[in-house]
Amino acid sequence: xxxxxxxxxxxxxxxxxxxxxxxxxxxxxxxxxxxxxxxxxxxxxxxxxxxxxxxxxxxxxxxxxxxxxxxxxxxxxxxxxxxxxxxxxxxxxxxxxxxxxxxxxxxxxxxxxxxxxxxxxxxxxxxxxxxxxxxxxxxxxxxxxxxxxxxxxxxxxxxxxxxxxxxxxxxxxxxxxxxxxxxxxxxxxxxxxxxxxxxxxxxxxxxxxxxxxxxxxxxxxxxxxxxxxxxxxxxxxxxxxxxxxxxxxxxxxxxxxx
Numbered sequence: 001x002x003x004x005x006x007x008x009x010x011x012x013x014x015x016x017x018x019x020x021x022x023x024x025x026x027x028x029x030x031x032x033x034x035x036x037x038x039x040x041x042x043x044x045x046x047x048x049x050x051x052x053x054x055x056x057x058x059x060x061x062x063x064x065x066x067x068x069x070x071x072x073x074x075x076x077x078x079x080x081x082x083x084x085x086x087x088x089x090x091x092x093x094x095x096x097x098x099x100x101x102x103x104x105x106x107x108x109x110x111x112x113x114x115x116x117x118x119x120x121x122x123x124x125x126x127x128x129x130x131x132x133x134x135x136x137x138x139x140x141x142x143x144x145x146x147x148x149x150x151x152x153x154x155x156x157x158x159x160x161x162x163x164x165x166x167x168x169x170x171x172x173x174x175x176x177x178x179x180x181x182x183x184x185x186x187x188x189x190x191x192x193x194x195x196x197x198x199x200x201x202x203x204x205x206x207x208x209x210x211x212x213x214x215x216x217x218x219x220x221x222x223x224x225x226x227x228x229x230x231x232x233x234x235x236x237x238x239x240x241x242x243x244x245x246x247x248x249x250x251x252x253x254x255x256x257x258x
Contacts, residue, residue, distance in 0.1 A: 068206065081197055093136070104135070105134075134147050136180075
């Protein structure tokens with residue numbers, strides 16, 4: 001049974017609002033909520049399409065972005081990145097009945113030119129780190145699901161990648177192997193290391209769910225209709241409340257009359 005079916009049954013969408021269940025909580029998202037509360041970086045530059053893709057991923061995979069299970073990251077004019085929370089793929093795999101664990105490590109070129117596939121992240125200063133690998137064991141499969149990734153494809157040379165490249169590339173390989181082993185349960189889920197994003201730069205504190213609806217331009221707040229009439233008209237006011245009078249015509253326009 002796919003995990004998202006357990007976490008997010010019967011999702012709904014009405015008037016730009018997406019509602020679904022995640023981890024026993026009822027989640028309500030719309031463009032205004034995402035832009036105000038859930039964008040890391042330049043919230044004013046995120047596009048409506050990027051917001052919609054984020055909401056749909058959270059809905060489909062049963063992720064609670066208010067608990068930082070998913071992030072929408074936007075910097076400048078670069079395309080937004082959607083990443084899951086730290087360790088999200090491992091947690092999802094642990095819920096899969098057929099999951100039987102994993103192995104992961106790094107690929108190293110020794111000074112003599114030989115290439116080693118090592119468990120863990122140990123690498124000597126005189127050795128060259130060239131990649132990472134992972135194997136995921138699934139009940140019913142005759143062979144483990146394997147992934148091997150090149151350091152050159154992912155290493156940004158900045159922040160944690162500069163300090164701990166072996167740790168980072170091992171995580172990338174593990175994420176790829178888990179996603180290939182359980183494609184339905186993890187479709188569209190990428191961890192920060194795969195997207196060039198650093199978890200340490202993302203907020204970790206849960207977001208308070210807003211009690212009031214947040215609207216976007218595509219979802220305007222309902223207008224405040226005037227009372228009709230606001231006060232009993234006096235003799236001097238009466239002409240305004242007949243056809244041709246200012247208050248009558250204004251109210252008729254609002255209510256769709258002639």
